[in-house]
Amino acid sequence: MKFPKEVRAYCPYCNAHKKHKVKVASKGSARTLAIGNRAHQRSLMGHGGKRAGEKTVKKQGKRQKLMLECTECKKKTEKVVGSRTVKKIELKG
Numbered sequence: 001m002k003f004p005k006e007v008r009a010y011c012p013y014c015n016a017h018k019k020h021k022v023k024v025a026s027k028g029s030a031r032t033l034a035i036g037n038r039a040h041q042r043s044l045m046g047h048g049g050k051r052a053g054e055k056t057v058k059k060q061g062k063r064q065k066l067m068l069e070c071t072e073c074k075k076k077t078e079k080v081v082g083s084r085t086v087k088k089i090e091l092k093g
């Protein structure tokens with residue numbers, strides 16, 4: 001999937017359509033010592049049965065996420081493009 005490097009998109013801070021710079025959003029890694037993560041790890045221990053958070057079916061693709069930066073107010077907004085795809089998003093132009 002290809003996507004232009006600059007788009008005119010709605011900026012909620014300027015409340016208007018402005019020029020935005022496009023970057024591929026990268027997800028940060030989860031903090032392993034966060035309390036929710038530790039509680040989840042504890043719940044995965046045990047003797048079989050149905051365990052919440054363990055997936056039996058893996059989805060084929062992921063939804064591609066972009067970060068748009070407004071060129072006027074420099075604020076960033078997320079944009080999810082299309083539906084699930086196996087191909088990674090490419091910036092062109």
Ligand SMILES: [Zn+2]
Nearest residue numbers: 011014070073
């Ligand atoms: Zn703006």
